[in-house]
Amino acid sequence: MESIQALSIVMVGVHIAAAIALLNGIFTTFGQGNITSTAIESIARQPEAAGEIRPAMFVGLAMAETSGIYGLLIAIIMLYANPLVNKFIEVAFKP
């Protein structure tokens, strides 16, 4: 019974950690918004350069997205493939 309580505490911690890891999406989105607004401004100022600005904008968006994807992967690993939780289950529920 005690180990089940301890496991539930561990699971709560894991879910909170996953939520915190996903919070970096805020900053990623701000950065991507900055990139897009600057690109739109420069396209509006110089519409003939749109063909060169657009690929650069997509590459910049992908670069800025990297940190968001790291956070997502950390959250997924926390929830579905957490090595610490498996280790805990192995130790606590040893037959």
Next chain:
Amino acid sequence: MDLYVSNYAVLHIFGIDIWITETIVNTWLVIGILTMVGIVFRIAMRNPETVPKGLQNIAEIVVETFRNFVLSSVGPGLVFLAPWYFAIASLMLSSVFLSLLGFRSPTADWVTTFAMAFSTFFLMIAMGIKVKGWVGYFKTFLVPGWPFLPINVIGELAKPVSLSFRLFGNMLSGTIIIAIYNFITPWWASIGVPVLLHLIFDIFFGVLQTYICVTISMSYVNDAANG
């Protein structure tokens, strides 16, 4: 829920366990489809003509567009890499479209994307050495001064990891969102809406990420060779 890559069989060869996973089977499916498309194009172009028509026209348009894309990214010195990038791009695109048929996309497994990114890593080093020579390439690690050597080495090693995680994270998040949607809704909700979800997460993000992955791996090679 298909969050995990399922395992079909385990081969024991010389004491080594080789797992035949869903990813391997689906990748061979993609390779088979691409090989058959290549054979069809080869047979249709048995007698190439000066004025192209039919399938030869399509093939010339695709190859020329991709060659110009590579030429504008890595410069005329390295344009012989165009077939390799075309192979990578067509493999990624076909695995994106394979997920529309109900199979799990091979790029939703980190193994596939890391293999591609690792080959880009070796290509980067090889092209840097080819263009600049051994001494010239390793001098680029000492750029502002010798104390920056560890930072530059870590920066180089982080490139394949970030390149592979970007594609993998996008494809896996799409797979997970569609799986969760199918899991939490009743049967009648899975009639029309998953088409929209597949359109956004598989087609739009998949094609965009393929384009970005190829562009960034070309810019890495360009930095190593010409930067």
